[in-house]
Amino acid sequence: MIDEALEHLVKGIVDHPEDVNIREKTHRRGTTLEVRVNPEDIGKVIGRNGRTAKALRTVVSALAGRQVRVDLVETDEGR
Amino acid sequence: MSTKEVSEVVTDKSETTLVAKLEEEGDIAADYLEGLLDITDLDGDIDIDVENDRAALAIVGGKLSHLVGSEGEVLDALQELTRLAVQTSTGDRSRLMLDIDGYRAGRKDELKQIAHDSADEVNSSKTSLKLAPMNAFERKVIHDTIQTLGLTSESEGEDPERCVVIFPAK
Numbered sequence: 063m064i065d066e067a068l069e070h071l072v073k074g075i076v077d078h079p080e081d082v083n084i085r086e087k088t089h090r091r092g093t094t095l096e097v098r099v100n101p102e103d104i105g106k107v108i109g110r111n112g113r114t115a116k117a118l119r120t121v122v123s124a125l126a127g128r129q130v131r132v133d134l135v136e137t138d139e140g141r
Numbered sequence: 142m143s144t145k146e147v148s149e150v151v152t153d154k155s156e157t158t159l160v161a162k163l164e165e166e167g168d169i170a171a172d173y174l175e176g177l178l179d180i181t182d183l184d185g186d187i188d189i190d191v192e193n194d195r196a197a198l199a200i201v202g203g204k205l206s207h208l209v210g211s212e213g214e215v216l217d218a219l220q221e222l223t224r225l226a227v228q229t230s231t232g233d234r235s236r237l238m239l240d241i242d243g244y245r246a247g248r249k250d251e252l253k254q255i256a257h258d259s260a261d262e263v264n265s266s267k268t269s270l271k272l273a274p275m276n277a278f279e280r281k282v283i284h285d286t287i288q289t290l291g292l293t294s295e296s297e298g299e300d301p302e303r304c305v306v307i308f309p310a311k
Binding site: 121 | 177180211217225229
């Protein structure tokens with residue numbers, strides 16, 4: 063559920079929603095959601111001074127009811 | 142005379158265009174938020190309105206306090222993302238306001254009261270009054286209220302210390 067919610071939030075704010083991909087990784091300390099976006103969109107999801115990234119983390123953690131790590135990465139196309 | 146009439150017509154037209162644009166903003170924002178509520182299985186109705194030249198959205202559900210967070214932190218984050226979703230779709234920056242379960246409305250009443258009390262104080266002391274630091278939303282409510290009371294106000298300082306100063310009537 064939380065990965066779908068994050069996917070929806072990110073897809074709505076990028077120019078290439080079809081390239082958005084979320085991977086959930088569970089480890090001893092908790093959950094990390096790895097968000098892959100088109101390289102052209104990485105600036106948008108991070109935002110000025112990391113403002114958008116922070117907003118995404120705040121909303122996702124509130125929805126999950128616990129601290130969720132959100133990592134934002136570029137898709138490495140053409141490799 | 143004729144110049145005035147022309148300018149009124151122009152104002153009317155741009156006013157209509159602005160409202161239509163803000164209504165479109167509201168619709169895009171509502172879609173974004175509705176999608177989120179669906180995925181997370183949260184109950185909430187979304188009201189769309191236009192207030193003070195901004196699109197205003199309110200989610201009313203009754204069990205959404207975790208989406209407001211302490212001091213509205215989560216609400217501000219969700220508002221920021223919703224503005225970006227609108228901007229992505231329209232290409233223009235959005236200044237829409239989001240409220241959840243009346244959080245801002247409640248805070249707004251409180252701020253209006255602060256503005257009224259401060260205006261009274263300024264009126265009797267005839268000297269300017271500096272209020273406590275506030276965020277942009279809070280300062281806007283104060284400025285709007287002060288204006289309706291016939292006084293003037295300005296913001297000064299840098300965030301997060303930025304605050305409103307109210308000036309006595311001349």
